[in-house]
Amino acid sequence: MEGIQAHRLFFANLITANAGLPPNSELASAFASTPREKFVGPPPWHVFTGTDYIQTPSDDPACLYQDVVVSLGAADPLNNGQPTLHAFCIAALNLRKGEHVVHVGAGTGYYTTLLAKLVGETGAVDAYEIEPTLAQRAISNLAELPHVKLHLRSGAMAPLPECDVLYVSAGATHPLAVWLDALRPKGRLIVPLIPSEGYGAMLHITKREDGGYAARFLTQAQFVSCIGARDEATAQKLTKMFRKSSWTRVRSLHRDDEPDDTCWCSGPGWWLSMR
Numbered sequence: 001m002e003g004i005q006a007h008r009l010f011f012a013n014l015i016t017a018n019a020g021l022p023p024n025s026e027l028a029s030a031f032a033s034t035p036r037e038k039f040v041g042p043p044p045w046h047v048f049t050g051t052d053y054i055q056t057p058s059d060d061p062a063c064l065y066q067d068v069v070v071s072l073g074a075a076d077p078l079n080n081g082q083p084t085l086h087a088f089c090i091a092a093l094n095l096r097k098g099e100h101v102v103h104v105g106a107g108t109g110y111y112t113t114l115l116a117k118l119v120g121e122t123g124a125v126d127a128y129e130i131e132p133t134l135a136q137r138a139i140s141n142l143a144e145l146p147h148v149k150l151h152l153r154s155g156a157m158a159p160l161p162e163c164d165v166l167y168v169s170a171g172a173t174h175p176l177a178v179w180l181d182a183l184r185p186k187g188r189l190i191v192p193l194i195p196s197e198g199y200g201a202m203l204h205i206t207k208r209e210d211g212g213y214a215a216r217f218l219t220q221a222q223f224v225s226c227i228g229a230r231d232e233a234t235a236q237k238l239t240k241m242f243r244k245s246s247w248t249r250v251r252s253l254h255r256d257d258e259p260d261d262t263c264w265c266s267g268p269g270w271w272l273s274m275r
Contacts, residue, residue: 004061008032011065011083018067019087027091030117031083036070037061039110039141040080046071048079072108072134078224081169085221086111089190089202090118092218093165098122100162102182104155105129105169105226109138109148115167116145123147126163128155130227156228163187170226173234174267175205175253183207192223195238203272205253213253215272234267241265249274 012031013023021027037043043059048069056063064070070080090111095101095118106112106127116125125148129135135152142148155168160182168179171194179189187207194200201217208214220242241247241264250264252273259266262275 004035007062007065008035015067015083015087016091018084019091021087021091026118027087027114030114031087033117034110034113035061036064036080036110039072039108039113039137040064040070041073041108041137046073076131076224078107078131078134080107080110081223085202085219086114086169088219089204090114090167092204093167093188093190095119095165099164101125102155102160102163102166103127103169104166104179106135106138106150107169108134109141109150111167111169112138112142112148112150113145115165116142116148119147121147125149126151126161128153130154154228156226165189166191168192168226168229169223170229171200171223172226172229173231173238174229174270175203176229177255177269180205180207180213180253180255185209185211190218192221192226193217193238194221194223194225194235195242196232196235197239198242200238200242201247203250213255215250215253217247217250231267234265237265237267246274251275 009032012028016028045056046053067084069082072078097120099119101115103112106129112127128151139150158178164187166179166189168191171192189205193203199220201220204218206214250272254271259271262273264272264274
């Protein structure tokens with residue numbers, strides 16, 4: 001197998017194995033067939049170290065086929081996120097052919113492309129990106145996927161289409177009502193709940209057929225802020241709550257009723273329960 005294709009295939013199987021998937025899974029095939037260099041702009045690329053960026057030593061795309069966060073070259077610190085984190089979360093969504101996905105925070109379209117490949121041409125993806133330069137790059141990158149539509153606006157405001165899956169790639173402080181209302185029965189939402197300081201975690205919500213919501217945190221994470229989905233008082237509350245191990249005990253989401261003694265964290269119109 002020729003050079004970069006071999007790197008892509010190794011990367012795809014490594015990333016998805018780290019997410020608990022078997023070799024040659026459908027998600028691995030999606031990673032292997034998606035050239036990351038197409039989405040992160042021209043070299044030299046800048047890789048995030050956790051505190052700053054370092055420049056790749058060459059313009060060889062092989063530099064990108066590692067479990068690293070790569071700058072999208074925007075004025076703000078916007079990145080193509082960590083592949084293992086996204087593989088783990090996308091795998092947890094259990095996407096099926098023909099499903100309708102809403103992707104909030106599409107960036108330049110890399111993870112949107114993976115979602116689109118998993119639902120196939122019988123499915124549909126509505127992607128939202130508020131940063132104009134990134135949105136224009138995403139439109140170009142997604143042009144070969146006719147079942148994907150890129151919206152140059154916030155995905156944190158109505159209207160949103162009814163969907164089976166809603167994947168948020170920016171840090172919120174709470175699950176927005178507009179996201180929960182968009183979910184069909186058995187619909188799944190993953191959103192990063194990010195505090196004012198330190199790490200938050202990826203919250204996985206499933207809408208039950210009786211209208212209730214199962215909820216659990218998947219793994220810790222850090223994300224840039226989701227414009228329109230943050231409340232400072234809640235962010236400070238989350239900072240305190242994520243310092244405790246109890247975040248791993250969250251089991252359900254409640255809306256529009258009073259929290260009880262199983263409440264882990266709450267805000268206007270919602271609360272997370274450990275029951």
